[in-house]
Amino acid sequence: MKLWRRGWWLLVLLAIVVLGWRYVGRDDRQASSPVQREADVAALQDPALIARGEYLATVGDCAACHTARDGQRYAGGRSLGTPFGDVPAPNITPDPETGIGQWSFDDFWNALHQGKGRQGELLYPVFSYTSFTKVSRDDALTIFAYLKSLPPVQRPDTALGLEFPYNVRSSLVAWRALYFKPGEYRPDPAKSEQWNRGAYLVQGLGHCNECHTTRDALGGIEQGRHLTGGQIPQLDWYAPDLSTQPGGGLDGWRTQDIVDLLKTGQSTRGSAFGPMADVVRKSTQYMTGADLQAVASYLQSLPPRVQPAPAPFTPAAGREHGGKLYAQRCADCHGQDGNGVAGVYPPLNGNTSVTEPTGINAIRSVLLGGFAPATAGNPKPYSMPPFAQQLNDEDVAAVVSYIRQSWSNRASAATPENVGRFRNTPVD
Template sequence: MSRTLRIVLVLIALALAAVAVLLFLRPGLLPRTGAAPEPSASTQLIKNGEYLARAGDCVACHTVPNGPVFAGGRAMATPFGNLYVPNITPDDDTGIGLWTADEFYRMMHTGVSRDGKLLYPAMPFASYTQVTRADSDAIFAYLMSMPPIKQKNREHELRFPFNNRELLIGWRTLYFKEGEFKADPAQTVEWNRGAYLVKGLGHCAMCHTAVNALGGSSESKAFEGGMIPNQNWYAPSLTSNREAGLGEWEIAEIADLLQVGVSHRGTVYGPMAEVVYNSLQYMTDVDAKAMAVYLKGLPQKDGAPLPTSQARLVNPEVMEVGRKVYVAQCAMCHGAEGKGQPPSFPMLAGNRSITMATPVNPIRMVLNGGYPPGTQKNPRPHGMPPFSHILDDEQVAAVVTYIRVAWGNSGTPVTPTQVNDLRKLLPE
């Protein structure tokens, strides 16, 4: 066979092959492979565990900012000294790699670690005890699917006698009630789902309930508000319309505040902004609504009418200083009459977070400024600049006093000493 003929035959073969490929790739002739395979049961379990771990905001404590996720090491300041959060990645030596699902559930349910040690209540086992076994197993499966990080756990630095874990027996007797969540048959499925998330994984009562000198709280005073230890922010009462009581809010407004970080009724800042950023923004619309339904249903514990404006208690000179500062620094966003531009810039007139008995939060906002969290539904939130470097203690006290008593607000005056006490906490 001549060389020319061989070349011709090769070219014909290549052309036929190209035609065959083109015909095969025609959409109508593509092979039928069927629907995508269903995710495996283990994949679904891990995905559910990731969702539940977010609902529990595990990352907030178990991850050092900009550090490996869940590798621990974060210092948690308490009135008794520093606690250092443990590594919960599946590393065999320094994490939970050798744990079983049974041991993990025992820790969540009873507050007892794998080695038998009693956990300090900074770990919210008093709330997590309500988590079901199925949800505990899902969270465990998710954590075990994470990359193992070898990072040795750091010993706690607690003062005597609080470094003696045996004292926790007394604390547990007073403040810990073990038991999984039990649905209330008198309530709806939606209400019960919200109660489970709020009281269990969400551990909302840890901040919104006053803590006593022993680091415990009374169940009868749950959600009545309290200072967050060592953070110097006040978590308002959810059962009082004088604070953040939700009885007058619409369900959608509560759900927006939880999931988006802003609503036409208010905006979250400080520690609550972190909770929304790390956790609540990832809740499904159904779960956010369920939490809102439960929170709105909390019994309101003060039926007394709200007090009237306290402007008469304010020195007129202080009031004028506050007015001038407000006009110069605040009115552009919050309006001359404090009506704001919700939801971007919250209203101040009639805003009960401004008029609560403690002025800590409005003072902190004027000094520190801050942003609501950037969330999936509000990725570019409007923020407030800090004024600590512009205004002195007298000016801050005057402007906070002004917004607490102007426009019919029922707050009380603020002193420069109160401002200075919080200014001392600012980072240098």
């Protein structure tokens, strides 16, 4: 039976590939008019437009993927891990040989909006065109102007790290049919200007859905689960649900809590750790107050979620052991009541990063420590030391279970097996 299934899938794949070659061979890009092209070229030299593009590229956190560790900004070289292999982020400086020096704005717009490269090739969705398609043409032009203004850096792309059949670009035809619908963001006339601005940033340039929503076995974002939280592939962190309504991951968060976290990395309800700390450090701290307020306005409009059933408590012996470890290792900073110290140590009581469904975030924080981002608004944040060397898997499971089931928290217990799984997971 397994051989039959494998053969059936190979036949389907062959059909996809054959049809895909025909599909990829078509160049169905919509070329702009000569007048529009001239206007675009002139706009690329406008200092105000370039400055606006720098801001929007920062909001989109483009440098995070397109800059290698200790590499030159936007020069590529970073391999982005996926469940199917590594995909290198390209050089997007204006180098004519290895970057986008020969790209027109139409080429750039087509990449953002259609998910296609300069030669019409299908781009791998590790480049978040499923979200970037919502970016307006005017905003895309400003980003392109900014990238074209950068010093060119010669750095060839690294090799694609995907194996067959994932390295066959034409097989993306089927994936796109299932998960990708191109289209710019269209404002909702029934909503305020602020709400629409927030929706545009969250759904489009901010591409929040790419981490804060679960993905299925094919790597596609599950329909109908917008911003309901999800485990980030290959990074082993859980990006929480972003609803502030009952049952949501940010249940009870005020506008100021959201703004503070995005601006400084810390709020009265929690701190940014893991991948989100990098997002704050490299991107959201530079957003204007108006844009941060807009994002908060949109997130507060997300609907309530179904309340999960309370998890069964850890057996008394394990809970007693976890409580002793908490008193010895954690209470001095986070308090016996789990409420932390406002503006210094984040609360654990009611903290969505503690109570998220998997327990990954709490386990990794205990093992590897917690390091909030240094920002202009919080230049010297307090950090949490790692305990991987002091606590064994049973100890970590006990203290994490205690934290996840104390005070108002009613999340599932951690297991030593899960702790062992994440003990040696790399930070990045």
